[in-house]
Amino acid sequence: MADERRIQQFRQMAEADPENELGHFSLGKAYLEAGRFTEAIASLERALALNPRMSKAYQLLAEAYHEAGEGNRAIDVATRGVAAADKQGDRMPRDAMVELLQSWGAPVPAFVAAAPPAAAEGDTSAPGFRCARCGRPSGQLPKPPFKGALGEKVFAHTCSICWREWIGMGTKVINELGLQLASKAGQDAYDQYMGEFLQLDQL
Ligand SMILES: [Zn+2]
Structure with a gap:
């Protein structure tokens, strides 16, 4: 199964270099796509702990919490993620998280919306x-x-x-x-x- 092979690859990368956020991020994304939400949450939390500026990791983590039935955590992560992504100028994950919050009926935090470079x-x-x-x-x-x-x-x-x-x-x-x-x-x-x-x- 293609999912399983990708998961193995990314797990190998995360284990070979545990301080490299990309391995944990990619592994978390692969778990999320495979519907393995608890494992996705663990890997994406690790990626964010290593690099709290990874805007896309907030987005995927919020989705994983939502899919795992942890609605309040999903909202908390997406809310923090909107602020982090906006600060970074990462518009696409920011807007995706705004949409997630709206689709969950949660308040959307005010953000600065820095002018495009x-x-x-x-x-x-x-x-x-x-x-x-x-x-x-x-x-x-x-x-x-x-x-x-x-x-x-x-x-x-x-x-x-x-x-x-x-x-x-x-x-x-x-x-x-x-x-x-x-x-x-x-x-x-x-x-x-x-x-x-x-x-x-x-x-
Ligand atoms: Zn770029």
Whole structure:
């Protein structure tokens, strides 16, 4: 079962480097998608403890609590998540959590709604560009960073700041998991982590 294989992979990553929030985050997300809510909650709580600025982790944790029947906790997490995401300028998870709170009939906290970062001079982003990970409407890469469908997807949906962050994280992933990029399995695993990190997997 595909879910189970992904869970094994991410569990391996979380165990190989327990201080790396990405492993716990990805594992929590995989558990949530597999309907294993109690385990999702534990992994996402761990990811947030390591990095309280992970806006998307609040969103998934709130969903996991809701699905697990812990409505008050879900509302508490989403309420804190809206504030954290807004502070970070992470619009997409913020707006998703506002929608969650509304759908649960819970009050939506006031947030600052910081103005979108101004496009830098000479910004070449396509009209309507928005980074899938951070929500920035600017900073598109000048061209696809590598060939193929995934390279095109990165180009269409990833800002240069998030791309640079992935390069650093990707190196860690390769080292920690001992991925062999020359093999198809290694390349597939690497692509999957990239998609998770850049939040391209649900597009
Ligand atoms: Zn970005």
